[in-house]
Amino acid sequence: MRLREGLWWSALIAGIVAIAGYALSQLGTRNGGVRLPTSTFLERSGRVVSTRDFDGRVHIIGFFFSCCQASCPKICQAMQELQRQLRDTEVQLVLISVDPETDRPARLREVAASLRADPERWWFLTQVEPNSDQLFAWIEEGFGPAARPKQLSWYYAPQRGWDIAHSNRLFLLDRQGQIRDSELVVRLEGDGTPVFVVNEEAVNRLAEKARRLAGSPWFPVRWLPTLNVALNAISLVLLVCGFTAIRFRRVTWHRRCMLAAAAVSALFLASYVYYHWHVGHTRYPGEGWDRTVYLAILASHVILAAVLVLLVPSVLLLALRQRWATHRRLARCTLPIWLYVCLTGIVVYVLLYGLR
Known part of the structure; x- marks a missing residue:
């Protein structure tokens, strides 16, 4: 014994x-539960937005750029669906451009208009002063390896629209500006020549999590x-x-x-x-x-x-x-x-x- x-x-x-x-x-x-480092951005309206402005509301944040030829259109489509599902909540949707030199507020207004984005509920952000190195460092600190420029070499130069790699995840932030979860909302499907498609199950899961988080005391x-x-x-x-x-x-x-x-x-x-x-x-x-x-x-x-x-x-x-x-x-x-x-x-x- x-x-x-x-x-x-x-x-x-x-x-x-x-x-x-x-x-x-x-x-x-x-990065779960990590508070975002402080930074400031320009919203498409021209208003300066700080990450400290995220406090007090639940946010869903993703990355894109307007010239993207890969997954960005599907990320925008996923955000459209989230806007529809969460229209009766106070959840704030945010897309941050990883191409601040091109995506200035005027360009972001065009993108937002094409997506019928609610100006109060769905923000499109870009850097106040374009500085890609600083932007990618901020993303790395807050979200991990979620975006980076593709490596150039003497034998390879990616075409415009394919020159920035970024995550197909959307990140869920709580009222304290802390990352609580994320979902891979876009994935590749098909044999031979795969195509990007919206992961509808992931979008639905994220919407439900955001709704519950927004409704919590x-x-x-x-x-x-x-x-x-x-x-x-x-x-x-x-x-x-x-x-x-x-x-x-x-x-x-x-x-x-x-x-x-x-x-x-x-x-x-x-x-x-x-x-x-x-x-x-x-x-x-x-x-x-x-x-x-x-x-x-x-x-x-x-x-x-x-x-x-x-x-x-x-x-x-x-x-x-x-x-x-x-x-x-x-x-x-x-x-x-x-x-x-x-x-x-x-x-x-x-x-x-x-x-x-």
Whole structure:
């Protein structure tokens, strides 16, 4: 029995160290929850707009340029559909030109008119003073590698309209100007000569997320991710204290710590459900293998958290009825799972939002 218990705890500790190490290695690489760096732009009306003007409203932001021969027309089509779906909300649509030398306000007014863009609900922005290097640096800092000029060489010069590479994603910002999610709204389809098409499912998902985010209360939801990770951390500390207390036969302190941990975890569950009811799913911003690792951690966290919903009340009920032998057997299984769920809750937060 002692050997099996020792192996169980060794596996838990090894898993905790590995997951915590991975989370720390990913700090600074996420753009989920990151506040946009300050910058100013010209709207097509000629009005100067600052990124600080984004505060107070939910925004959907994308990148394009008017001479684009590739995906830009489809990005504009996706934005048109979002304008239609979100016409009864206060969500602000924004397209930022990645070709500020060409796309001056007069040119942007022509594009907006052709798309029947609502001047109050759908902004078209360009730099006040064209400076592509500065623009791409701002995009890199706020959105990651979402736009860049294509590399030129002596044997290759891209045609006009194909000379700037940019993301086909639209980014969802909350009322605090922080990126909450993104969707790939344009994709390539077809064999031989593929063509760009609007990803209607992605557009619908983004519209629903924006609607829910715009309809969420201002103050409570704003702080819930930070509150949730704090509750997880408090639960983790209480569990460790409770375990230490029972090892030293401090039954009263053990009872207090475990009841407090159960209460804090219940509060976390209520807060978590409330947040995601209003905001929806927060998409992991990474791609490739690190996204796979994140999803594996998230899946294990969610599955074991669901198991805890049954285990924790059962352990507490056994203690209340003073069925100590059964209580101890079930607690030996419950405690490692509970610790793992608390820790991975913190890890998921770090991977999504970083330390802020």
